Amino acid sequence: MVKPLGVQLYTVRDHMKADRDDVLRRIAEIGYGAVESFAPTDDPKGFRQVTDDLGLTVSSTHAHALLTENPNLVLDAVAVIGTDLVIVPAGIPEQEFTTRDGVARTAELLNGLAERAAGYGMRLGYHNHWWEIEPKIDGRHAIEVLAGELDPAVFLEIDTYWAAVGGADVPELLGRLGDRVLALHVKDGPVVKGEPHTAVGDGVMPVPDILAAAPDAWRIVELDSCATDIIDALAQSHAYLTTGLGRA
Template identity: 55%
Template sequence: MTSTNPPALQLYTLRDQLAGDRPGVLGRVAALGYGAVEVFDVLSDTRGLRDDLARAGLTVCSVHATLSADQLPEVVEAARTLGTDTVIVPYVPPERFSDADGIGELARELNEAARRLAGDGMRLGYHNHAFELSTIVGGRPALEVLADGLDDDVLLEVDTYWAAVGGQDVPALLGRLGERVRYLHVKDGPLTEGEPNVAVGTGRMPVAEIVAASPSATWHIVEFDQCATDLLTAVGDSLAWLADQGLAQPVARGAGT
C-alpha cells in the first residue's frame, strides 16, 4: 500500500554525515527519491536547516523533540520554521513503563502537552523503542496500556523494528493499536538488539505485511539506528526495494533539482 505522502527519511540515520556536509548530504537524499525528512535535532541551526532542506527540495513531515515545559515555546517555533505541525516525543526513561500508575502519569503528561500544542495549531505523537513492548503490564504490552490512556488526538509513531525486537508480532500489534498509528518507522535487520540495521527488504522484517496492517499510517519513514555498510547506499536501496514492492513512490527530480 503506497502512502499518498512522499517517502521520508529520519535524519538521525545520517547524523554523522550531516555533521560534515549537510547541504551535500540532503541533496543526495533528495536525488535518491526521498521527498521528506523527519528532523531529530530541532533546536540547532533551525533556519539554516530549513534553507538547506528547501534547496534540496525536501519537506519536513515531523520533528522529534523532548517537551520540557521551558523548551516548549522554542520547539513550537522551530517546528513552525521547518514547516511541520507534528512534534513527536522520541524517548522517555524505561522506568516510566514499569507499572500501571507510572504509565497513567505519563499519559496525563502527554495529554497535557498535546493540549498545549493544539493551542498553537500543532499535534503531539509518541515514538516507541523496544522496552515499551517487552514490558508487560496487566498482561499487555506497556505501549498498549499507554495508548488506552491517551486522548484521541495524541498519535503514535510505531517504530516497527523496535516493536519486533521487543517481542511483538508487529502486524497484530498495529491492528490492536488501530487508527491512532499515523507514522511508521520502516526499518530492517536481524532482530537482535545491538546488531546493525540492514537495507529494508534484506532482513527479517515482514515489511509489506507490516505496512498493509496499518492503513491509518500516512507517513512511512525509513530509519537506520546503525549500519555496517555504506549508509547512503543502504538508504537508497531501501527506497528502491519499497518502490519495487509498490510500497513507496519515489519523487522524480529533473536535472539540476
C-alpha cells in the same frame, strides 16, 4: 494525497554534522520526498530553506528537547521548519512503562505537552523503543495501555523494528492500535539488540505485512546503525520500498 517516503535524519547524523546541505541533497537525489528532523532547534531557518529548495517535505520532527527545555521555544522552532507533527522519541524513564501507575504518569506528561502543541496548531506524538513493548500490563503491551490513557489527539509513531525486538507481532500490534498510528519507522535487520541494522529488505522483518497493516501512515526509513555504507543502504531501502511494496 499519497505521502512521500521519508528518512529520519538520525540515520545520517554523522553526515549531517559534516555537511547538512549535501546530505539532504543526496537524500533528495535518491528519490526520497520527505525527511523527519531530530533536532528542530538547530538552525531551523537554514534547515527550512534547504528542504524547501530541494522540494523535501518535512513530515514530522522528533523533539526530545520538549522534555528538557522550554517547550515554547522548541515549538517555535518546529513551526519554522514547517511541520505540524512533533514527536517525543525518548527521555521518559523506562521503568514508567512497567506499571499502570507509571503509564498513567507518562500519559499525563504527554497530554500536557499535547495541549501546548495544540496552541501552535500541532499534534504531539510518541515514538516507541523496545521498553514500551516488552512489559505487559494486564496482558497487553505497555504501549497499548498508554494509547488508552492518552488524549485522542495524541498519535503514535511506531518503530516497527523496536516493536519486534520487544516481542510484538508487529502487524497484529498495528492492527490493534489502528488509526492512532500516524507514522511508521521502517527499518530492518536481525531483530537483535546491539546488532547493526540492514537496508530495508535485507533483514528478517516482515516488511510487506507491516506496511499493509498501516497503509495510511507515513513511512519513514530509519537505520540507527548499519554495517554497510549508510547512504547506499538508504538507496537500497528506497528501491525496495518503491518497487511493488511502497509508495514513492
